[in-house]
Amino acid sequence: MTASGSSSSCGACKFLRRKCTNECVFTPYFCYSQGAHHFAAVHKVFGASNVSKLLMKLPLQNRSEAAISISYEALARMEDPIYGCIAQILALEQQVTILQEEIEQLTSYMAYDPIGLLNYESFQEIGDLNAGLPSSFQFNNTSISDHLNQPLLFAAPHASFF
């Protein structure tokens, strides 16, 4: 019997080919149709033991979100062994930059042509005001190395969860 009361094992125990007990830390988070498949990725990327330790250190109410975020990272790393989910962060950062430039351009247009004499398409053709806008969404323009010094990750003291 699993912790959930069913006679079948959770996805983690199915993958690890072991008996699922009431003490299984993975049961609540890998009991779904793709559970074993997702856990396979989690085990390959993080290791079942590391993930078990991480979950056990967290309050019960946070474990579900943690299991999902870990599964997400693991599957991203399986799909893209070089960048994993960092590829998505870089792409989103570039998208934010492009959108911010678009807003800046729109507000410049509104300030430049407050009474609407010029249409926006004509305004966009004005070279000097348009110089900062990237011509395309180029992932490779961003260096992943830049991210290692981001204050978001390195300013605060590291949490101890192991």
Place this chain on the structure above:
Amino acid sequence: MTASGSSSSCGACKFLRRKCTNECVFTPYFCYSQGAHHFAAVHKVFGASNVSKLLMKLPLQNRSEAAISISYEALARMEDPIYGCIAQILALEQQVTILQEEIEQLTSYMAYDPIGLLNYESFQEIGDLNAGLPSSFQFNNTSISDHLNQPLLFAAPHASFF
């Protein structure tokens, strides 16, 4: 002697308290002042063995970027054991949504008031055109569960790197 020719060990070998040899897969990627500190996070989150296997499966020219992205993920998970770097993806996605809504609002304003009779601040006060704009940047409004079905990560066959 390390692979880099210096007499000191690389950050990984310093952390693992082992002799650094020419065959050490980590030397080129953890030989910097914070190398041992970053490797400690990598080892705790992913396990040295898993990361070694991942790097060995990659072409040499991709290993540096992979080591950086793995360090980044590991440090993010140490800082935020529940969400890790997924927190950044969720925050960036919300920022993109807000910026897209801002652009939509600016273009609506330009269409609504083509000859500039109304200033933008007054336009923003018009409730029905402004209804979709979120009042604040609320991280918890996005459910991480939604991401598990994203085509980006799950549509393509998984790469085999172990």
